[in-house]
Amino acid sequence: MTHRLRLILPLAILTLMVCAALRTEGPPLANGQDLTPPSELALLMREMAAHADSVRAGLSRNDKKLPPYPAGVKTLLTATPTKDMHIDPITYPTFGKDYQAKVDALYKAARKDRASAYNALVQSCANCHTTHCPGPMMRIKKMYVKVGG
């Protein structure tokens, strides 16, 4: 082993160890998939999904009140999507406005009609997701509640 290698090798190993340590102690990576932070639109979607989940939880508890109105949805048509995500200029705004209208309808619905209004909202998520970003469809399909009975 040359003199120089003897110096560089331990340094290289040390650097690798530090990187490994930083990786495990660093902030959790989104499913370990990529290092780029989620887009504005992806963050909004998480907020919308969390909102829908809490509406559903409230329905199953027969809560008097709905969770707070999801104020972020007004930015649905303007939030920046993930780079290279295809956003169709005709259908996306149509689906987006439909979703916003379904949120409004839910907040205006009589308490007995909330479950149907909620299902219409989930249907609106599904409508957009059949043409845009089909990944979350499995999750969305499980979000419907039983009405009546």
Ligand code: HEC
């Ligand atoms: C108008 C179209 C549209 C509507 C309505 C819509 N989505 Fe999305 N959704 C998208 C697009 C486009 C993306 C990809 C966003 C990105 O990566 O920037 C996305 C991404 C997502 C994601 C992945 C977010 C992430 O962490 O990367 C989830 C989960 C999701 N949507 C759930 C929902 C749910 C639940 C609803 C209804 C409450 C909904 N979506 C309504 C278009 C829509």
